[in-house]
Amino acid sequence: MEVISSVLKFIVNNSSRIMEYTGNHLSLVLTVLVFSLILWIWVGLLISKYDRFANSVIGLANILFVIPSISLFGLFVTIPQLGLGRKSAALALIIYAMMPLVRSVYRGVKSVDPWVIDAGKGMGLSPAQILYQIQIPMAWPVVFAGIRVAVVMITGMATVATFIGERNLGRLIHHGITRGSAEMIIAGAVVVSVIALMLDYIMGLLEKKVTSPGLRHRSEDY
Amino acid sequence: MLEKLIQLHQIKKVFPNTNIPAVDEITFSIEKGNICVFVGPSGCGKTTILRMINRLVEPTSGNIFIDGENVLNVDSDELRRRIGYVIQQIGLLPHRTIEQNVGLVPRLLKWPEAKITQRVVELLEIVGLDPAESAKKYPYQLSGGQMQRVGVARALAADPPIMLMDEPFGAVDPIVRGRLQDEFLRLQQEVKKTICFVTHDINEAIKMGDYIVVMNGGKLVQQGTPMEVLSNPVNHFVKDLIGDDRGVKLLDLTRAESLMTAVTESPAAANDCFCFIDAIQPVKMALEVMMKNDSDMVGIRRGKNVVGTLSWADIKKHIHKISGDQE
Numbered sequence: 090m091e092v093i094s095s096v097l098k099f100i101v102n103n104s105s106r107i108m109e110y111t112g113n114h115l116s117l118v119l120t121v122l123v124f125s126l127i128l129w130i131w132v133g134l135l136i137s138k139y140d141r142f143a144n145s146v147i148g149l150a151n152i153l154f155v156i157p158s159i160s161l162f163g164l165f166v167t168i169p170q171l172g173l174g175r176k177s178a179a180l181a182l183i184i185y186a187m188m189p190l191v192r193s194v195y196r197g198v199k200s201v202d203p204w205v206i207d208a209g210k211g212m213g214l215s216p217a218q219i220l221y222q223i224q225i226p227m228a229w230p231v232v233f234a235g236i237r238v239a240v241v242m243i244t245g246m247a248t249v250a251t252f253i254g255e256r257n258l259g260r261l262i263h264h265g266i267t268r269g270s271a272e273m274i275i276a277g278a279v280v281v282s283v284i285a286l287m288l289d290y291i292m293g294l295l296e297k298k299v300t301s302p303g304l305r306h307r308s309e310d311y
Numbered sequence: 312m313l314e315k316l317i318q319l320h321q322i323k324k325v326f327p328n329t330n331i332p333a334v335d336e337i338t339f340s341i342e343k344g345n346i347c348v349f350v351g352p353s354g355c356g357k358t359t360i361l362r363m364i365n366r367l368v369e370p371t372s373g374n375i376f377i378d379g380e381n382v383l384n385v386d387s388d389e390l391r392r393r394i395g396y397v398i399q400q401i402g403l404l405p406h407r408t409i410e411q412n413v414g415l416v417p418r419l420l421k422w423p424e425a426k427i428t429q430r431v432v433e434l435l436e437i438v439g440l441d442p443a444e445s446a447k448k449y450p451y452q453l454s455g456g457q458m459q460r461v462g463v464a465r466a467l468a469a470d471p472p473i474m475l476m477d478e479p480f481g482a483v484d485p486i487v488r489g490r491l492q493d494e495f496l497r498l499q500q501e502v503k504k505t506i507c508f509v510t511h512d513i514n515e516a517i518k519m520g521d522y523i524v525v526m527n528g529g530k531l532v533q534q535g536t537p538m539e540v541l542s543n544p545v546n547h548f549v550k551d552l553i554g555d556d557r558g559v560k561l562l563d564l565t566r567a568e569s570l571m572t573a574v575t576e577s578p579a580a581a582n583d584c585f586c587f588i589d590a591i592q593p594v595k596m597a598l599e600v601m602m603k604n605d606s607d608m609v610g611i612r613r614g615k616n617v618v619g620t621l622s623w624a625d626i627k628k629h630i631h632k633i634s635g636d637q638e
């Protein structure tokens with residue numbers, strides 16, 4: 090009980106700083122999200138069309154994903170064009186988002202029942218129409234699962250970017266650690282979690298909007 | 312002169328990495344307005360033949376002509392929009408409503424929306440689904456039989472002159488299947504499509520076919536009208552396929568029109584008839600009606616017109632012919 094009230098007190102007393110950090114955090118996450126979605130959905134679609142590249146691209150995504158984040162951030166800082174700050178942080182996070190996004194788009198497109206595609210072909214749909222009218226709409230549930238994983242992951246990982254100059258909620262946690270202040274650590278963690286949950290919730294709403302009700306019963310089976 | 316709408320000439324298909332042809336040098340043609348049924352055991356190449364007609368499968372050798380034109384000269388998407396296809400696996404789009412599924416091809420052909428809506432309602436009624444109730448549903452909310460009806464409606468949507476139907480009534484119990492067959496034959500009386508119909512059920516073949524192509528192991532074993540196949544099976548394979556109860560099959564499945572004496576041949580006989588049945592009803596209905604009315608002849612009607620007559624003696628003659636060469 091005491092912890093909660095002292096954390097709340099900390100948040101209230103430092104609200105302007107926390108607001109600033111939260112704003113920076115959110116803007117980094119949203120930037121990364123926009124670029125990742127455009128880039129990786131596109132790559133996912135490409136490898137599902139040109140299947141022979143699929144294994145190597147997904148393999149690469151897996152390898153990149155397991156690089157410890159702090160070392161990737163650090164590595165980018167040493168590249169002169171990137172340096173300390175936003176560019177390096179964003180690029181590293183975009184790379185981490187590759188695995189969940191590319192893989193889910195590929196799996197989503199591939200999970201479409203081949204007989205449905207066959208029926209589309211038999212009705213005279215062109216390959217592009219099959220992609221846009223059948224494969225993509227039917228892939229949404231799987232793709233959204235990947236997007237939601239990516240969103241939560243990016244939000245959490247963005248905290249690490251504090252070490253390369255981002256003034257975000259990671260800084261709160263980092264300072265909390267160096268000063269041995271539980272309130273700071275908890276406050277940082279709580280706000281990060283709230284952001285993650287909120288973005289996940291928004292994605293959930295979007296998923297509901299985009300996914301056909303004809304497919305929704307499937308996810309209810311789980 | 313009847314027009315040969317679909318012609319297959321020495322069609323052969325060897326799938327990649329296989330040695331035995333799935334379809335082996337098959338030649339036949341289908342007349343306009345007829346139902347041609349392909350029948351044979353699983354794996355004999357029925358589906359492959361259908362899919363070569365709309366170019367989902369390209370033949371290894373041989374030629375296919377539709378309306379005199381080699382299908383290879385037609386753009387394949389274009390061709391498929393002109394040919395209704397009911398696929399064996401049904402393949403409804405799960406993310407689209409029934410309405411959207413049925414309207415798929417008209418929408419591809421850029422029909423005006425109002426016309427599509429009207430057509431969908433009409434089609435759902437034709438295949439026996441209540442438009443008000445089912446139009447907004449999604450495929451997962453339907454039973455197997457209802458899905459098959461939607462599959463048939465979707466294939467009929469743009470009113471294609473040719474239909475390819477791959478076991479269209481396969482997923483339903485025998486009673487519903489019988490009803491769907493009856494309804495479809497009745498519909499065919501009006502729409503007069505040229506239909507390639509696949510089944511592995513010889514009873515369905517006899518009932519639905521104006522013409523039957525019996526296949527085995529990729530080869531064409533026999534072709535002819537149901538009467539010809541029933542009365543003259545060319546070998547043991549066909550004999551086993553139709554079974555020992557050929558006489559019963561004749562009564563039960565053959566349509567009255569296939570045994571009748573056409574009114575053009577004996578106009579006088581038609582005037583004597585006082586009881587009638589529909590042309591597409593089975594021969595046994597003729598017997599039933601004769602017994603009820605204490606007559607030995609029925610008139611055969613197509614719509615309101617009397618098109619022929621069928622007598623007790625005719626039926627007996629046919630049964631004798633069929634059973635004559637049984638061991």
Ligand SMILES: Nc1ncnc2c1ncn2[C@@H]1O[C@H](COP(=O)(O)OP(=O)(O)OP(=O)(O)O)[C@@H](O)[C@H]1O
Pocket residue numbers: 326327329333352353354355356357358359360399511
């Ligand atoms: N895409 C394919 N690749 C390789 N072999 C195939 C392919 N499609 C069909 N075959 C083979 O060709 C043969 C004929 O298949 P087809 O699907 O035409 O049979 P069918 O008569 O329709 O059988 P069923 O009644 O079980 O549907 C089978 O031996 C099958 O294994």
Ligand SMILES: [Mg+2]
Pocket residue numbers: 357358359399477
């Ligand atoms: Mg088949």
